[in-house]
Amino acid sequence: MHIKRRRGWEIPENLATPEAVFLSRRSLLGGAAGLAAASAFGRSAAQAEDALYPAKRNEAYTLDRAVTAERYSGDYNNFYEFGTSKTVLPAANALKTNPWTIRIDGLVEKPFEIDVEDLVRKTGLEERLYRHRCVEAWSMAVAWTGFPLAKLVALAKPTSGAKYVQFQTFMDKAVAPGQRQFFYPWPYVEGLTMAEANNDLAFMVTGIYGKPLPNQFGAPIRLAVPWKYGFKSAKSLVKVSFVAERPKTFWEGLQSSEYGFWANVNPAVPHPRWSQASERVLGTDQRVPTLIYNGYGEQVASLYTGLEKERLFV
Ligand SMILES: Nc1nc2c(c(=O)[nH]1)N[C@H]1C(S)=C(S)[C@@H](COP(=O)(O)O)O[C@H]1N2
Ligand SMILES: [Mo]
Numbered sequence: 001m002h003i004k005r006r007r008g009w010e011i012p013e014n015l016a017t018p019e020a021v022f023l024s025r026r027s028l029l030g031g032a033a034g035l036a037a038a039s040a041f042g043r044s045a046a047q048a049e050d051a052l053y054p055a056k057r058n059e060a061y062t063l064d065r066a067v068t069a070e071r072y073s074g075d076y077n078n079f080y081e082f083g084t085s086k087t088v089l090p091a092a093n094a095l096k097t098n099p100w101t102i103r104i105d106g107l108v109e110k111p112f113e114i115d116v117e118d119l120v121r122k123t124g125l126e127e128r129l130y131r132h133r134c135v136e137a138w139s140m141a142v143a144w145t146g147f148p149l150a151k152l153v154a155l156a157k158p159t160s161g162a163k164y165v166q167f168q169t170f171m172d173k174a175v176a177p178g179q180r181q182f183f184y185p186w187p188y189v190e191g192l193t194m195a196e197a198n199n200d201l202a203f204m205v206t207g208i209y210g211k212p213l214p215n216q217f218g219a220p221i222r223l224a225v226p227w228k229y230g231f232k233s234a235k236s237l238v239k240v241s242f243v244a245e246r247p248k249t250f251w252e253g254l255q256s257s258e259y260g261f262w263a264n265v266n267p268a269v270p271h272p273r274w275s276q277a278s279e280r281v282l283g284t285d286q287r288v289p290t291l292i293y294n295g296y297g298e299q300v301a302s303l304y305t306g307l308e309k310e311r312l313f314v
Contacts, residue, residue, distance in 0.1 A: 054210030055125035068140035072283035077216045081176035092215040106241035109157040123147035135229035139279040145207030162242035165197040167234045190234040191247030227296040229263045265294040266313035
């Protein structure tokens with residue numbers, strides 16, 4: 001059960017809309033003061049971000065439900081690096097996310113490192129409304145800001161031997177107490193096939209609710225793969241590698257009978273310990289039926305033709 005508690009960091013409810021947050025940022029940064037600061041000192045990081053968010057919404061991605069308010073989604077997170085409870089926000093704030101370099105390597109023309117701000121300048125940003133379905137049978141719907149993973153694949157120039165894309169989260173035991181728990185197979189690793197990575201739905205995320213990602217959501221850059229269980233959407237990425245073999249993922253390393261490589265959402269295939277038929281929508285008292293591929297079958301079902309013998313839904 002998610003219990004609503006008010007915390008120091010929460011702003012009053014009448015200010016909790018993304019629009020209000022944005023407008024107040026704008027009025028602070030805009031106008032003559034902002035211009036003077038810009039000419040005297042160049043563009044500050046805050047001003048660069050102010051220009052990027054909110055990004056233009058891509059109206060091709062629509063929802064069948066309301067967007068989950070940040071006061072629910074932002075205080076109910078899975079980020080095992082910062083502990084196994086859902087309240088990881090205070091611990092996650094210890095992670096320094098600017099500057100942040102991401103490495104692109106493996107079977108590519110030429111491996112490189114790039115600062116996330118520079119990467120975003122190359123790819124541009126857009127906003128998309130996506131559903132998110134955790135394997136634990138809760139769900140949310142959010143406005144992510146980011147760019148198609150396919151754009152990163154194009155920048156990386158993978159060679160013909162690349163069959164999978166592997167995603168790796170930062171590793172820093174000094175900052176992330178969960179990483180001192182030796183029985184977890186750190187660092188957090190996830191993977192997609194090249195075809196999945198190039199599907200238009202696969203999204204690299206740098207923002208949410210019209211602003212840069214708060215740390216607990218996986219700042220400064222994470223994945224969103226909305227037709228798969230949430231654990232595929234790895235957070236706070238430091239490395240994207242193009243590889244020939246299927247990556248061994250964090251959750252497979254922990255419990256492969258329960259969490260496989262494919263992990264496509266399917267209400268008809270129960271988790272070994274619970275049903276996946278329905279989901280609890282964060283911020284509501286409702287359970288709604290879960291949809292195959294989390295409702296994205298039209299865009300992704302064809303990725304799996306000929307793979308019927310695989311454990312596609314675990
Ligand atoms: N590095 C890392 N990425 C992660 C996780 C994690 O523990 N560590 N949890 C996953 C799970 S199980 C889910 S449901 C989503 C949760 O994303 P959210 O906190 O933004 O809702 O992140 C995924 N990505
Ligand atoms: Mo999850």
